[in-house]
Amino acid sequence: MSREISRRRFLSQSAAAAAAVALGSKSFAQGRNLPPAEILLTAAPGSAQILPGDPTPINRFTAKETTPARGIVGRPGDSFLGPTIRVQKGQRLRVLFVNNLDNKSIVHWHGLDVPEASDGHPRFAVDPGETFWYDFTVINRAGTYWYHPHPDQITGPQVYSGLAGLLVVSDDEEASLPLPQNRADIPCVIQDRVFNTDNSLVYETGGREGFLGDVVLVNGKPSPNYYVGTRCYRLRFLNGSNSRIYKLAWSDGTPMDVIATDGGLLEAPVSKPYVMLAPGQRVEVWADFRNRQVGEVVTLKSLEFSGAGLFGGALPQGHPFDLMTFSINRQEFDNLSLPKKLAPFERYDPTKAVNYKNPRVFDIVPNAGMWLFNNLPFEMENVSENEIVRRGDLEIWEFKNTWPGMKMAHPIHLHGPNFQVVERTIDPAYQSSYNNVKDGYVDEGIVDTVMLMPGETIKIAIRWDNFAGLFLYHCHNLEHEDRMMMRNFRILP
Ligand SMILES: [Cu+2]
DSSP states (O other): OOHHHHHHHHHHHHHHHHHHHHHHHHHHHHHHHSOOEEEEEEEEEEEEOOSSSSOEEEEEEEEEESSTTOOBOOOGGGSSSEEEEEEETTOEEEEEEEEOSSSOBOEEEETOOOOGGGSOOGGGOBOTTOEEEEEEEOOSOSEEEEEEEOOTTTHHHHHHTTOOEEEEEEOHHHHTSOOOOGGGEEEEEEEEEEEOTTSOEEOOOTTTTOOOOSEEEETTEESOEEEEESSEEEEEEEEOOSSOOEEEEETTOOOEEEEEETTEEEEEEEEESSEEEOTTOEEEEEEEOTTOOTTOEEEEEEOOOOSSSOOOSSSOTTOOEEEEEEEEEEOOOOOOOOOSOOOOOOOOOGGGSTTTTSOEEEEEEEETTEEEETTBOOOSSOOOGGGEEETTOEEEEEEEOOOTTOOOOEEEEESSSOBEEEEEEEOGGGHHHHHTTGGGOOTTSOBSEEEEOTTEEEEEEEEOOSOOEEEEEEESSHHHHHTTOEEEEEEEO
C-alpha cells in the first residue's frame, strides 16, 4: 500500500469514526437528559382471559413506575405479557425486581449489554419474597429487546407460565428515519401453549427434546385479527416460545421486507420469501398495506418446513398454520415508503479477529438425554480454559451442530454484546432440509441469537467492548437450556 493511499484511508476512516462518535454522543445525550427510569417490577401469580370461558391461571409481570420517565407503555395486546418498557439509548434504568412467585427467580434483559451484576445470571436468583436491584445505562442501539426469567433449570416453566415482556430502545438515529410510529408500530409476541379443558396451561416436555404447544398465541390471543388502515406498519416480532421455530410468510406470497433483527435496524431493508424466527429471536417487518382494498384480509402464516427435530405431538415442529390476520377496514394516508437506507453499524472484519486462523469451537454433543457444549454440563460459577476471553478483543466463535445423526435445530444465545454472523456451512448430507429454511435466515444484521440447523456449522464475530465478568451462552430452546445446554464464559478486564 502506498503511503498516500494509506494516509487517505486513515483520514477517511478517522472522518467516519468522528462521525460515528458524533452520532453516538448525540443519541446518548438525549437519553442522558432524561431522568432515570425507575421501575418496580413484580412477578406474581394471576389469571388472564386467553380462551373463551374460564380465565387461565398464569404468572405475570406487573410494573409500577416510581419516576415520571414514562417508560412503561402497556402490555402487548392488553394480554398476560409483561408491560412493555420503553427507554432511550443512554438512559439509566433502575429496576427493583420483586419475586412473589412460589419459586426462585431472576430477570434477564435479553439482548442488552449490561454489567454482570445486572445480567440476570442464575447465580443471582432470589427466593420467593425477596428482591433484586438492577441498575444500568442502556447502551444498545434502538431495537426490540425483551426480558424474561433466567433461574437455573426452571427458566422454561417460568417463561411458559407467562413471564415475558418487551423492552423497546429508541435513539435519535432511529427517530430521524421515516418509520411507522405509534399505532402503526405493532409488537407481535408469538408463543405456543397447550390448554387443559378447564383452560389451565399444560407444561409437559415429554422428554429431552423440548416443548411444543398446539395453540399459537400472538400477544396472548390465539390467531388474533388486527384491524389496520391502508398505510405502512412496523411489525416487531418476538419469538417468545420455548422450543417452536416459525417460518413467517405472507399468505399471498408478498415478500417479507425485513428492517431489523435482534440488535436493531439493518443497514438497508432486505427482502425475503419467508423469515425463520427461532426462540429468543426478534425480527421487524415493514408491512405495506397502501395498495390493499378496504375489506381485504391479509394472513400471516408459519409455513411448513422439515428437519429441525421435535416430531410428534398435536402440532409438530415445522407444521404449517395461520398465525394472525390483518383486516384492512379503513382508508388512511401516510407519506411513508420503505427507506432505501436504514441505520449503519460497524461491520466486523473477521480477518481482524485475534483468533481468525484458529476460531474458538463449541461442538454440540448429545449426552445422556441432554445436549451439551463440548460435552460439558452447566456449572454455576466455572469456566473452562476455552471459555475465557479478553475485553476489547474481536473473536470468531464457531458453533458446530454436526454430531453424527444430529436431528435437532438449536438457537444459540450469547449474553453480553450482540454479534454478527460471518459464515454458515452445511454438511451435504443435510442439504435438503437446509434448503427449506436457508432463505429465511436474516444474517445481515446484529443479533444475539442464531439458529443452527442439523448438519450446520456457523461462525460468528463478537467483540466485548464494555463489561468484564461472568456471562452465559446457551441454547434458547428453553428445555435444552434447563437441561444443561448452557455454559459460562469469562470476560477478562
Ligand atoms: Cu438446543
